[in-house]
Amino acid sequence: MSHAMIPTAHLPAELPPMPIDPAWIQEGAPTACGAVLTQTADKLLSSGFWSCTAGRFKWVFAWDEFVYVLDGEVLIREEGGVTHTLKAGDIAHFPRGLTTYWHVPKFVRKFFTLRTPEPFNV
Numbered sequence: 239m240s241h242a243m244i245p246t247a248h249l250p251a252e253l254p255p256m257p258i259d260p261a262w263i264q265e266g267a268p269t270a271c272g273a274v275l276t277q278t279a280d281k282l283l284s285s286g287f288w289s290c291t292a293g294r295f296k297w298v299f300a301w302d303e304f305v306y307v308l309d310g311e312v313l314i315r316e317e318g319g320v321t322h323t324l325k326a327g328d329i330a331h332f333p334r335g336l337t338t339y340w341h342v343p344k345f346v347r348k349f350f351t352l353r354t355p356e357p358f359n360v
Contacts, residue, residue, distance in 0.1 A: 247275035249287055256288060258295050268293025268342060274352075274360040281357035289347040295340050302353040303332045310346035315339040 256272035272288035290312075307328045314330075315321045317337040324330055324346075332338065334355070352358060 245276050249275070253287060253289060258290075258297075262296040262298075264294040264296065264339070266293030267291075268295055272350075274358070277358070277360070281354075281359065283351065283353055284358050284360070285349070285351045287347065287349055289345065290340075290342050292342050292344050294342075297338050297340055299332045299334055299336045299338070301355070301358070302334045304351045305330050305332070305348045306350075308347045308349060311343060312346040313341040313343070315341075 250273060253271035253273050256270050258268055258270050268290050270288065270290040272286060274284045274286040276286070277284045287308075289309075305324070307324045307326050307330075309326055311323065311325045313321055313323050315338065317339070322330065334353075
């Protein structure tokens with residue numbers, strides 16, 4: 239019997255909760271959900287889906303993250319002032335250590351790929 243070399247996954251009908259640190263929430267009650275669905279054997283590279291409802295919050299990246307926005311919109315201000323608007327079809331890279339401030343007007347859903355310095359256990 240052979241062992242599959244290509245890990246596969248399906249997007250669940252509903253993503254499980256992936257809460258934002260309450261200390262980081264600045265306005266509203268954003269509800270975040272997400273799931274890591276695939277990982278490399280060493281668990282240093284992971285991918286999955288994430289969504290969030292309306293609100294404003296701080297986010298500090300503990301890893302390198304690449305995102306592809308699937309639905310909705312988010313305004314992201316880098317610490318220091320530059321603001322980016324990401325909508326469906328947009329791609330971005332957030333370097334490890336970056337502090338950002340997110341404003342989700344209604345809803346946002348993204349596909350993500352993470353590169354972590356240590357294995358990311360889910």
